[in-house]
Amino acid sequence: EPEVTQTPSHQVTQMGQEVILRCVPISNHLYFYWYRQILGQKVEFLVSFYNNEISEKSEIFDDQFSVERPDGSNFTLKIRSTKLEDSAMYFCASRARKGNTEAFFGQGTRLTVV
Amino acid sequence: DQQVKQNSPSLSVQEGRISILNCDYTNSMFDYFLWYKKYPAEGPTFLISISSIKDKNEDGRFTVFLNKSAKHLSLHIVPSQPGDSAVYFCAASPDTTSNTGKLIFGQGTTLQVKP
Numbered sequence: 001e002p003e004v005t006q007t008p009s010h011q012v013t014q015m016g017q018e019v020i021l022r023c024v025p026i027s028n029h030l031y032f033y034w035y036r037q038i039l040g041q042k043v044e045f046l047v048s049f050y051n052n053e054i055s056e057k058s059e060i061f062d063d064q065f066s067v068e069r070p071d072g073s074n075f076t077l078k079i080r081s082t083k084l085e086d087s088a089m090y091f092c093a094s095r096a097r098k099g100n101t102e103a104f105f106g107q108g109t110r111l112t113v114v
Numbered sequence: 115d116q117q118v119k120q121n122s123p124s125l126s127v128q129e130g131r132i133s134i135l136n137c138d139y140t141n142s143m144f145d146y147f148l149w150y151k152k153y154p155a156e157g158p159t160f161l162i163s164i165s166s167i168k169d170k171n172e173d174g175r176f177t178v179f180l181n182k183s184a185k186h187l188s189l190h191i192v193p194s195q196p197g198d199s200a201v202y203f204c205a206a207s208p209d210t211t212s213n214t215g216k217l218i219f220g221q222g223t224t225l226q227v228k229p
Contacts, residue, residue, distance in 0.1 A: 004157070031215055043158065043203060043219040056214040091157050099210050100146045100165050103217060105157035 002026040004106035006092050012112045013082050021077045021109045023092030031095040032075045033103060034067065036060070036088040043091065049075065082113045117141050118206050120220035128228055133191040135223050137204030140185065144206040148217065149178060149189045152201045161202075162189070194227045201225075 005024045013019050025032050034046040047057045049067055057065075066078045075094075079086055089110050093103040119138045127133045135149075145166040150158035164171040164178045164187065171178050177190045191198055204220040 006157075031213070033216065035217075042221045043205075043217075045216045045218065048214045048216050050213045055212070056216060093157075095215055098213065098215065100163065100207075101210075101215075102148055102160040102163055103215070104160065105150075107157045108155075110155075 002104075004092055004094055004104050006090075006106035006109050008109060009107065010110045010112070012114060015084055015113055016081050019079050019082055019111065021079075021090050021092075021111070023075045023077075023106055024073050025075055025092065025094030026096070026104055027073070029094035029096050029104075031055075031098070031103075032067075032069065033093040033095070034077045035091045035093060035105075037091065037108075038085075038088045046077075046090075079111075082111075084113050087111055087113045116221075117144075118204055118218050118220040120202075120204055120223050122223050123221070124224040124226070126226045126228065127194050129196055130193045133189075133194045133198065133225055133227065135189040135191075135202050135204075135225065137187050137189075137220050138185055139187075139206050141206070141208065142182075142185065143208055144218075146207040146210045147178070147180060147187050148205045148207070149176075150203045150205060150219075151198075152203060152222070158203055191225075194225075196227045196229050199225055199227050 032049040037043045048055045089108045092106045095103045148163040149161040152158045201222045205217040
């Protein structure tokens with residue numbers, strides 16, 4: 001069964017460092033997302049990406065964040081200068097098409113900023 | 115800004131009985147609703163969904179009910195099994211016709227099914 005894969009599963013980084021979280025969405029999907037879940041809190045939308053551009057971003061997704069789909073398969077989230085409060089589980093998701101279709105999530109990357 | 119609320123943080127039921135998980139929303143523009151199940155250290159797994167034009171959708175042991183006038187949906191699991199023990203998230207999509215399709219999640223309800 002096709003699935004969304006994320007690497008690494010756990011990333012520890014020092015405050016101020018750049019991190020890149022990687023995702024391989026399901027191959028024929030067109031819509032891509034990043035969400036995050038801070039420990040004990042709800043899953044929050046960060047950004048959506050369609051047709052090689054951001055279609056919507058949340059208030060959390062400030063200038064420190066960027067996304068890229070550098071080739072036909074990978075979808076990355078970059079945090080330029082990490083802060084302690086960026087520590088969270090980051091989930092990538094993809095969706096096949098517009099309309100009433102579910103999003104499929106990866107297993108997540110646990111980011112710990114120290 | 116809690117547009118999607120799951121007011122019960124936890125629920126415990128006996129194996130074989132019905133589990134009912136509830137979810138309320140505030141935005142009448144939401145037109146698609148989903149339930150996800152999540153185990154620790156894993157991503158959310160899609161369970162079942164319902165469009166705003168329906169009031170019920172069933173898939174095996176899982177049934178989702180939507181009451182648009184009350185802005186309320188519920189997930190029924192019957193019979194409940196110990197393997198159903200997980201965190202259940204309700205999610206809503208504001209506009210499935212846009213190129214966004216973002217999901218707004220509730221806080222989650224931890225279900226424990228006791229053998």
